[in-house]
Amino acid sequence: xxxxxxxxxxxxxxxxxxxxxxxxxxxxxxxxxxxxxxxxxxxxxxxxxxxxxxxxxxxxxxxxxxxxxxxxxxxxxxxxxxxxxxxxxxxxxxxxxxxxxxxxxxxxxxxxxxxxxxxxxxxxxxxxxxxxxxxxxxxxxxxxxxx
Amino acid sequence: xxxxxxxxxxxxxxxxxxxxxxxxxxxxxxxxxxxxxxxxxxxxxxxxxxxxxxxxxxxxxxxxxxxxxxxxxxxxxxxxxxxxxxxxxxxxxxxxxxxxxxxxxxxxxxxxxxxxxxxxxxxxxxxxxxxxxxxxxxxxxxx
Numbered sequence: 001x002x003x004x005x006x007x008x009x010x011x012x013x014x015x016x017x018x019x020x021x022x023x024x025x026x027x028x029x030x031x032x033x034x035x036x037x038x039x040x041x042x043x044x045x046x047x048x049x050x051x052x053x054x055x056x057x058x059x060x061x062x063x064x065x066x067x068x069x070x071x072x073x074x075x076x077x078x079x080x081x082x083x084x085x086x087x088x089x090x091x092x093x094x095x096x097x098x099x100x101x102x103x104x105x106x107x108x109x110x111x112x113x114x115x116x117x118x119x120x121x122x123x124x125x126x127x128x129x130x131x132x133x134x135x136x137x138x139x140x141x142x143x144x145x146x147x
Numbered sequence: 148x149x150x151x152x153x154x155x156x157x158x159x160x161x162x163x164x165x166x167x168x169x170x171x172x173x174x175x176x177x178x179x180x181x182x183x184x185x186x187x188x189x190x191x192x193x194x195x196x197x198x199x200x201x202x203x204x205x206x207x208x209x210x211x212x213x214x215x216x217x218x219x220x221x222x223x224x225x226x227x228x229x230x231x232x233x234x235x236x237x238x239x240x241x242x243x244x245x246x247x248x249x250x251x252x253x254x255x256x257x258x259x260x261x262x263x264x265x266x267x268x269x270x271x272x273x274x275x276x277x278x279x280x281x282x283x284x285x286x287x288x289x290x
Contacts, residue, residue: 034268035275052269109252113271116256117263125182125199128256132183 002137004079011130015115016076024118025069026062028111030055036106042099068107075138083141090145101143108135150273150280155222157273161258162219164265169216172257174208175199179253180246187246211250218281225284237288244289247282254278 033040034052043049046060055061071089078085093099112132116123123131150158165172178199180187194203214232221228236242255275259266 031268031271035272052267056268112252113255113259113266117259117266120260120263123256123260125179128179128253129183 001080002082007126008130008133009079011127012076012079012134015119015127015131016073019069020118021069022062022066024111024114025065025067027065027114028107029061029065029068030058031110031114032107033061035110036103039103039106042097042103069111072138075134075141079134082137083144086138086141087145090142093142094146101139101146104139104142108132108139111135148276148279150222150276154273154276157270158219158222158277161265161270161274162216164262168261169212170205170209172208172254172261173212173215174205175257176250176254177208177211178204179256180250183253184246184249187249190240190242190246215281218277218284222277225280226287229281229284229287233285233287236285237290244282244286247278247285251275251278251282 030052033043033049033055040049043061043064046058046064048054048058049061074085074089075082093101112128112135115131116128119127178201181191181197181204182199188197191197191203191207194201196203198204214229217232218225218229226233255266255271255278258274259271
């Protein structure tokens with residue numbers, strides 16, 4: 001089981017309390033699709049992903065970015081059992097979506113960068129450490145059921 | 148994933164924008180890496196203080212950024228231009244190359260904080276590619 005300090009719990013909760021899901025989610029997914037273009041392989045039916053401008057303007061990408069970010073709410077509500085919380089989603093990503101789990105890390109790095117840009121100086125090194133720890137636990141849980 | 152001329156232009160332009168802030172950015176990135184990726188601390192056991200903003204971190208952040216600046220200047224031939232540094236990292240420092248990725252990520256985080264509007268996805272892409280190419284050049288002599 002993952003041990004969380006009070007600081008970590010408060011920090012992570014604080015970040016999500018102030019989160020603008022419809023801005024940050026799309027921004028993170030767009031960034032991932034631009035910076036790591038091979039991730040576009042999973043979005044063949046999303047229409048125009050031809051260049052950065054098209055990706056940023058694509059409404060399906062925006063909608064999906066928001067959906068993914070809300071997916072993190074589950075971990076937030078169950079921080080003491082993230083592994084079990086994502087078991088079903090892990091199976092889905094493995095057996096139905098066939099997403100290479102390395103991609104989860106790529107998206108989480110992009111999310112970190114978008115949150116950093118939003119929070120500015122408030123995204124101190126210890127806040128970054130707490131946020132990245134949270135994301136790495138989620139990423140690990142999402143990859144857990146692959147076989 | 149080699150650098151296109153567009154990538155190089157973006158990197159050079161962004162480096163020029165960073166200008167005198169380079170040392171500050173380097174120190175911030177290094178401090179973050181030590182905190183977010185504790186395994187990186189194993190290379191600095193000889194420092195008195197590994198916390199963000201400490202004197203050794205500031206000093207070393209400056210050293211690292213001088214290296215990055217040198218790489219920007221030699222962007223057309225990173226392997227050749229960084230030969231000495233590569234030998235240093237290979238034979239003396241022997242830093243596991245996975246740590247280059249950790250530092251690169253922290254560097255990107257600092258850029259996002261410092262330039263929230265200018266650090267667009269396209270700039271992020273070019274800088275990420277550059278840092279990966281830099282890391283490859285640094286590991287050239289490893290084996």
